[in-house]
Amino acid sequence: MREKLIEFRNVSFRYGEEEPWVLKDCSFSIYKDEWVAIIGHNGSGKSTIAKLMNGLLFPQEGEIYISGKIVNQETIWEVRKEVGMVFQNPDNQFVGTTVQDDVAFGMENRGIPREDMIKRIDTSLTAVGMNDYRLTEPHRLSGGQKQRVAIAGVLAISPRVLILDEATAMLDPKGRMEIMNTVSNVQEMNQISLITITHDLREVVQAERVIVMNEGVIWDEANPREIFAKKDKLREIGLDVPFIALLAEELKKKGISMKNEPLNHNELLEDLWTLHSTM
């Protein structure tokens, strides 16, 4: 069995006693070194899950375990060493007066020695392609650049889990791709688990496992291929289906049936090629 890094046991959460439940009896696990995408419409409870994972919020019912430790007021500082989080809006996350100060901030809080800190600033800024901007002030950076710095700041504390809560939503396609490449490299190199909360289907397709949230409950949990096979049902809960899956669906209506559920261009073309050459 793979090591469980995060475990939700019958977790329910609401923002106030009069408020509706945002999460209802959610149970799931995230394993070591795994890449999990969490998708769902706005208000489905995705971001609440992220905030519960590092003790920004506490559940009214159920328990959350990080590396076997229960998350509560006493353990949050331990937990936050292990769970790094990057949010959607980079402007709310920048605290330093320069890029390198900002990356150093998280490490200072954790009492990392200076020597080590310098090394880590270098590695993490290189990883996000921002090393040339070390002395730049944040207001001179674009939104995308700020976000890369935020990711560097988290990487610098080498957490065991990196949560990206719609962290690429504000980036342009190139920036988005760079971040996703960076993040997946780091995930492999540092052996950390990755949780991406996203609407971007290309990010979802890259994940090993997908958790689909709908109205506060776990609607489904499977690999991307299995998830995107449920096209109509996904659309019913307000989610999108990748272009290739839609095209495959239309081709099927014409009588061209794919063997698999293709998720990218190559898979679809490969299937078409096989059909084409056997005829």
Place this chain on the structure above:
Amino acid sequence: MDITFNNVNYIYQENSPFAHKALENLSFHIPSGSFVAIVGHTGSGKSTLIQHLNGLIRPTKGEVRIGDYRLTHADKPKNLKELRSRVGVVFQYPEHQLFDETVEKDISFGPKNFGVMDREIRKRIQEVIPAVGLSEELLERSPFELSGGQMRRVAIAGVLAVKPEILVLDEPTAGLDPRGQKEIMEMFYSLHQEEQLTTVLVTHSMEDAVKYADQVIILNKGSKYMEGKPEDVFTQQEALNKVQLDVPEMIEFLYAFEQRFGKAIPFKRQSIEQLADQVYQSLKEAGVDE
């Protein structure tokens, strides 16, 4: 109102060590009533460009014409306020600008500032609330109690209540879920048509640019890199990749299909259903039958 840029340069903090050229020799023309998408990667000058459209900044060199209003380094229009009432800008994450106690007061703020009478404002609120897909029950609520998607709609309603002739949208769907994205874009598109607006959409979504725009302007390093109809611009994959832009996924597929099967299917903004039919026909010719 037409929008014209004539050789516009914009330099942030000119004559200082921090001088930064954001726009360089930029010229283009947007005819009244058209829907234009402005595309470019982060830092290509898109945001600087749109700040010129309602006179928040003026060109360092060159001139900007919005209808009869003229902006140059030396001249600002005397009636800047009037220009701003005619050019509505929906900035990125407009919900961050909500501030008032109730949804109704927040929406009223813009038109009130431009001297619209209370009775007229109430009438406009009746119109914009359904237009943005909100219900009137929300009017008395605090905007801060609403969901993110609803807050964005309130902010957009505030811009629409001023009744602009030009609508400038800076990544209006960022951060929304797929359904929300589609609803918001469809809403802007029908407003564009019904109100005969001139719409300027800044976007990273090539899919939206292809779907809604009559004209696309691609910016790179503050200059115009390409301009034309979406089907002409987006089919130039190599040129776009050179400036780190993607092409819409359908075009990417058509390109890969041609590489693989040696058969070209032209891009004509077809639907996925039509595309499936073309792929089917194309393979059938090549010998696939059921």
